[in-house]
Amino acid sequence: FFFASSGWEMISPVLVLLCAAVASAAKPNVLFIVVDDLGFDDVGFRSHQIRTPNIDDLAKTGMVLQEYYSQDVCSPGRSSFMTGRYAMHHSIVDWIPPQSAYGLPLDEVTLADKLREAGYANHAVGKWHMGLFKWGYTPTFRGFDSFLGFYSGGEDYFTHMTDSAYDMHRDKQPQCGAGCSQPAWDKKGQYSTTVFSEEAVSIVQNHNTSQPLFLYLAFQGVHAPAEAPQSYIDAYNTTIQDHKRRVFAGMLSCVDEGIGNVTAALKAKGMYDNTVIVFTADNGGPTTTGDAVGARNWPLRGGKHSVFEGGVRVTGIFKAPGLQKPGSVYTNLMHGADFLPTLCDIIGVSTNGTKPLDGVSHWKALQTNSNTTLHSELVLGNSTDACGKHCGFAYRDGRYKYLRGGGGIPDGWLQPVNATQAGDRVVPAPPADGSLLFDLLADPTEHNNLAEQMPHIAQQMDNHLTQLLTTFTEAKNDPNCPFTHWRKTPQGDVMEPWC
Numbered sequence: 001f002f003f004a005s006s007g008w009e010m011i012s013p014v015l016v017l018l019c020a021a022v023a024s025a026a027k028p029n030v031l032f033i034v035v036d037d038l039g040f041d042d043v044g045f046r047s048h049q050i051r052t053p054n055i056d057d058l059a060k061t062g063m064v065l066q067e068y069y070s071q072d073v074c075s076p077g078r079s080s081f082m083t084g085r086y087a088m089h090h091s092i093v094d095w096i097p098p099q100s101a102y103g104l105p106l107d108e109v110t111l112a113d114k115l116r117e118a119g120y121a122n123h124a125v126g127k128w129h130m131g132l133f134k135w136g137y138t139p140t141f142r143g144f145d146s147f148l149g150f151y152s153g154g155e156d157y158f159t160h161m162t163d164s165a166y167d168m169h170r171d172k173q174p175q176c177g178a179g180c181s182q183p184a185w186d187k188k189g190q191y192s193t194t195v196f197s198e199e200a201v202s203i204v205q206n207h208n209t210s211q212p213l214f215l216y217l218a219f220q221g222v223h224a225p226a227e228a229p230q231s232y233i234d235a236y237n238t239t240i241q242d243h244k245r246r247v248f249a250g251m252l253s254c255v256d257e258g259i260g261n262v263t264a265a266l267k268a269k270g271m272y273d274n275t276v277i278v279f280t281a282d283n284g285g286p287t288t289t290g291d292a293v294g295a296r297n298w299p300l301r302g303g304k305h306s307v308f309e310g311g312v313r314v315t316g317i318f319k320a321p322g323l324q325k326p327g328s329v330y331t332n333l334m335h336g337a338d339f340l341p342t343l344c345d346i347i348g349v350s351t352n353g354t355k356p357l358d359g360v361s362h363w364k365a366l367q368t369n370s371n372t373t374l375h376s377e378l379v380l381g382n383s384t385d386a387c388g389k390h391c392g393f394a395y396r397d398g399r400y401k402y403l404r405g406g407g408g409i410p411d412g413w414l415q416p417v418n419a420t421q422a423g424d425r426v427v428p429a430p431p432a433d434g435s436l437l438f439d440l441l442a443d444p445t446e447h448n449n450l451a452e453q454m455p456h457i458a459q460q461m462d463n464h465l466t467q468l469l470t471t472f473t474e475a476k477n478d479p480n481c482p483f484t485h486w487r488k489t490p491q492g493d494v495m496e497p498w499c
Contacts, residue, residue: 036222036282039310086335093381095153101133112216128152167495224291226248235253330362342366413426
């Protein structure tokens with residue numbers, strides 16, 4: 001028994017535990033949805049071509065993040081979501097090939113680590129792509145209690161094969177490594193978007209609501225290869241003539257259906273009204289590069305792999321209890337690194353213990369949709385098809401965006417002809433040597449390079465970029481862990497850590 005300070009009333013330990021449980025349950029659940037390689041002009045509320053009613057509903061009841069940026073490819077963007085730090089600081093500055101002996105550094109504190117600290121049950125579903133060469137880099141060693149999904153960056157949607165190995169794993173408990181992690185052979189032949197949606201629904205249905213839930217749902221869709229069950233493709237036979245775009249539409253419709261199934265499960269469980277939902281792409285849609293399967297970023301310039309707006313300015317939606325202006329558009333500059341401090345602010349957990357954050361909390365501004373300067377600048381990083389930090393590097397300072405040495409490829413505009421005609425029209429970019437300067441308030445589509453007209457601003461921004469790059473770090477392969485082979489099993493090779 002304990003004595004209250006205001007008198008001699010005795011407080012039962014059972015009551016203390018009950019109060020703690022109630023306080024924990026009052027914390028909002030968090031559903032963090034990542035759609036892979038989604039273009040700026042793909043969701044229904046923008047394109048009015050592909051039907052995404054569930055994503056559109058999130059936009060209507062939440063807030064569309066209009067000036068929101070990620071990185072230009074997947075691993076850097078996802079690592080920023082998890083750490084609250086720019087790619088050049090967490091060191092994952094390009095996508096991670098499967099045989100690479102590096103990953104998100106183990107001294108980085110993740111969003112899952114912080115939410116576990118706050119008493120959350122943490123589950124990851126879908127694509128990981130933040131390192132796999134040692135078990136310590138896999139999800140259940142980075143703050144998650146369970147994982148169903150693939151460790152690498154892409155695979156066949158049905159066979160789950162990549163790099164001649166099977167990459168679909170069920171990790172049932174924290175720190176589930178060798179002898180615990182199991183290949184999910186039962187998922188072979190099943191479409192991954194459906195697999196991940198069903199797993200997320202199951203997690204919600206079986207969740208003990210005395211504990212808040214963090215569900216990280218990272219779909220494989222709409223990444224290459226271009227695959228979807230035929231029924232989803234056929235739904236667009238009369239409205240989209242171009243076969244490539246029609247398959248892509250089927251892929252995205254399946255993702256949208258899965259999101260609807262998960263939100264329906266939250267509602268059935270009585271959890272939805274107390275759930276924060278983040279919806280984000282990891283990077284812009286690929287348009288003319290080899291991994292393009294039909295995404296569109298119109299009217300933005302460029303796409304995945306470039307640091308033009310189409311590569312780094314992405315679709316984002318934020319929905320939470322307490323938003324005073326649902327259905328509105330949030331126009332403050334925002335980066336994927338901002339989600340960690342924002343979510344920590346909402347649930348009331350300190351960010352102490354993380355490495356120095358680049359992200360800032362937007363929670364107060366989001367609540368009222370107030371126009372305020374939370375970021376004076378955003379570092380957008382390096383184009384991953386160029387030459388690292390020495391060229392193709394961009395940052396934004398207020399209305400101006402500066403790109404040193406160009407913005408990478410693709411550098412043009414992929415213009416839709418119309419909703420029913422086949423194919424989009426590639427509008428090539430004008431020749432440009434050296435650096436680029438754009439006024440994004442006047443020219444959000446990056447048509448007019450002002451570097452020669454405004455040399456003083458270009459020089460100031462170039463000087464500042466040189467200063468920013470003094471803190472650039474890039475992960476390197478561990479020389480003690482060269483790739484040998486994937487694990488051999490009677491069913492075939494399995495993609496697992498080898499070191």
